[in-house]
Amino acid sequence: MSEPLLSVQGLRKHFVQRKGFPRPRTIVVRAVEDVSFTIAPGEAFGLVGESGCGKSTAARALLRLIEPDAGQVTYRGQDVLAARGAELKALRRKMQIVFQDPYSSLDPRQTIGSALMEPMRVHGIATGREARARAAALLEEVGLPAAALDRLPHEFSGGQRQRIGVARALTLEPELIVADEPVSALDVSVQAQVLLVLKQLRARRGLSFLFVSHDLSVVRWFCDRVAVMYLGRIVEEGPAGRVLADPLHPYAKMLRDASPVPDPTRRGVLPRIVGEIPSAANPPPGCPFHPRCPQAMDVCSKVAPRWTVASGGGGVACHLHG
Ligand code: SF4
Numbered sequence: 001m002s003e004p005l006l007s008v009q010g011l012r013k014h015f016v017q018r019k020g021f022p023r024p025r026t027i028v029v030r031a032v033e034d035v036s037f038t039i040a041p042g043e044a045f046g047l048v049g050e051s052g053c054g055k056s057t058a059a060r061a062l063l064r065l066i067e068p069d070a071g072q073v074t075y076r077g078q079d080v081l082a083a084r085g086a087e088l089k090a091l092r093r094k095m096q097i098v099f100q101d102p103y104s105s106l107d108p109r110q111t112i113g114s115a116l117m118e119p120m121r122v123h124g125i126a127t128g129r130e131a132r133a134r135a136a137a138l139l140e141e142v143g144l145p146a147a148a149l150d151r152l153p154h155e156f157s158g159g160q161r162q163r164i165g166v167a168r169a170l171t172l173e174p175e176l177i178v179a180d181e182p183v184s185a186l187d188v189s190v191q192a193q194v195l196l197v198l199k200q201l202r203a204r205r206g207l208s209f210l211f212v213s214h215d216l217s218v219v220r221w222f223c224d225r226v227a228v229m230y231l232g233r234i235v236e237e238g239p240a241g242r243v244l245a246d247p248l249h250p251y252a253k254m255l256r257d258a259s260p261v262p263d264p265t266r267r268g269v270l271p272r273i274v275g276e277i278p279s280a281a282n283p284p285p286g287c288p289f290h291p292r293c294p295q296a297m298d299v300c301s302k303v304a305p306r307w308t309v310a311s312g313g314g315g316v317a318c319h320l321h322g
Contacts, residue, residue: 003077004038005208006062006095006176011035011071013054013061017281027281031057032068033232039176044202044209046223046240048216048255052277054232055212059178062210063095064088075176093123096169100181102161106153112139112164113149119171138167141204142197159190163197170201178210183218195222216259220244225314228252231288232280238314248316250293287319295320 013032018024032054039045047055061068064080073080075091083091099105106115116135120126126134136146142163153161162182169177179198183191199222201207213219219226220240227237228249236249247253275292278284284291290300297319305317 003040004074005041005043005076006039006210007072007074008038008058008062009036009072011058011061011073012069013057013066014069029279029281030232030283031280032061035071035229035232035234037227037234037237039208039210041175042202042206042208043225044211044223046211046213046219046226047229048213048219048226049229050255050277051214052280053229054280055229056180058229059097059180059210059212063092063097063178065097089123093172094174095176095178096172096174097178097180098162098165098169098182101185102158102165103153105165106161106168108153111150111152112156115164116149116168116171119168123172125172135167135171138170139164141170141201142167143193157190158186159194162186162194166194166197166201170205174207176208176210178212180212181214182211184213184215191218198222216244216255228255231277231283233288233317235289235318236310236314236316238310238312242310242312243314248310248321249289249318250295250320251289254292287317 011032012034015029015031017027017029019027035058037045047058049055057066060066062073062080068081071081075094078091080091113132113135116138117131120131120134132149135149139146139148144160144163153164156164182198183194186194195218202209211219211223223240225238226240226243227234228243228251229235230251236243236247236252243252244256247256278288278291284301286302287293287300287305290296293300299319305319305322307315307317308321309315
C-alpha cells in the first residue's frame with residue numbers, strides 16, 4: 001500500500017454538557033472514541049453508521065473545524081493537530097469539505113461568483129479577472145453555466161446549490177475532499193447526478209475522498225474502502241466490496257440488511273435496524289453494541305472486544321471473530 005495521504009490515529013472528541021432541572025449535572029458525551037484509519041492518494045474512504053454514531057464529528061475533528069481532545073492526524077506526514085498560522089492555512093487548502101446542507105453553507109447575500117472568488121483571494125491564488133475566469137471554469141466543471149456567477153444562492157435548486165458547494169470546495173485545488181453526507185439532503189432523483197459529478201471529479205483530478213454517509217448503497221457505489229462506526233468507535237473496516245456485501249460485525253450486517261440493494265430478486269420489505277443507539281454519554285459496558293446484538297454472548301456485556309485483523313483485509317472488533 002502506498003504512503004497514506006491522511007493518517008488518523010486514536011482520534012477522540014468528547015463534549016461536556018450541563019443537563020437536568022432543577023439541579024443540572026455535568027455529562028460527558030463520548031462522540032468520538034479512539035478512531036483510526038488511513039486514506040491513500042486517490043482513494044475514496046467511506047465512514048458509515050447511523051445518525052449520532054460520531055462519523056461527522058470525527059470528520060470535522062480531523063479537519064480541526066472542531067478541536068479534537070486527543071489523537072494524531074497527519075497529512076502527507078505533516079502533523080495537522082500541531083499546525084498553526086501559515087502552516088495550518090496551507091493544510092486547510094489541501095483538505096476541503098462539502099457540507100450536507102448546501103444552502104446553510106452559502107451566504108444568502110453573496111453572489112456565487114463572490115463565494116467562489118473570495119477563497120482564491122484570501123489564499124493568494126488569483127484575483128480580479130483571473131479569479132472570475134477560474135470560478136467560471138469550476139462552475140462548468142460541476143455542470144453549471146458561467147452566468148450563475150452573478151446570481152444568489154436562493155435562485156438555485158438544492159442539487160444546483162450542492163454543485164456550487166462542490167465548486168467552492170475546489171477553488172483552492174485540494175487533494176482531499178471530506179464529503180459530509182453530501183447528497184442526503186437532496187431528492188433521490190438529484191442525488192445520482194451530484195454523485196456522478198463527484199465521481200467524475202475524482203477521476204479527472206485524482207482526488208481523495210473521506211465520504212461520510214448513513215447510506216450504504218451510496219458508499220458501495222463511491223468508495224474503495226469503508227469503516228463502520230458505532231457509538232464513536234470503528235467496529236469494522238475493510239474493502240468496501242467485502243464489508244458491505246459480506247460484513248463480519250453483527251452491526252454492519254444489520255446495516256447491510258436494512259439497506260436497499262438494486263436486485264429485483266431480493267425485493268420485499270427491508271428489515272428494520274433493531275433498537276436505538278444508546279446515549280454516547282452513557283455507553284454500555286463491554287461491547288457497546290451488546291444491548292442490540294442478536295448474537296450477544298455473556299462475555300459481550302463484560303469485556304470490550306479487541307481489534308482483530310480480517311482475512312480479506314481490514315479488521316473487526318467483535319468477540320465472534322477475536
Ligand atoms: Fe455482538 Fe458480542 Fe460481537 Fe458485540 S462482541 S457485536 S455483542 S457478538
